[in-house]
Amino acid sequence: MKGQVFVQEFVLGFGFLGGLFAWVGIDPEEEILRVLLRAFFPNNEFMISVVILGIVLVSTVVSILGTLAMGGKLGLLIVAFAWIAGFVMPMGGSLSVLGALLLIAAIILGPIVCKHS
DSSP states (O other), X not given: OHHHHIIIIIIIIIIIHHHHHXXXXXXXXXXXXXXXXXXXXXXXHHHHHHHHHHHHHHHHHXXXXXXXXXXXXXXXXXXXXXXXXXXXXXXOTHHHHHHHHHHHHHHHHHHHHHHHO
């Protein structure tokens, strides 16, 4: 169970999708927050940017700490592999194959690392 949660939340969510969104250049979480915050801070893009930066930094730190807690240092390495996979898969060619292999390896190794941490 712990391994399944680790793969779903950290490997696929934080790692793979994070890399994919970095390649695309748009973070949907940030865009949704920006729209919602405009209701509270109309015509104040500086305040909106500061709040979003704080939220993104806190969520990133919490995700890294969660990864370390569930998978240890090897778990963090596996999530990094998933991030790289998400970043290189859309590029096409041999990089897509490399990304797919990294993602498969991360999905297989994720539950194993959770059992040993």
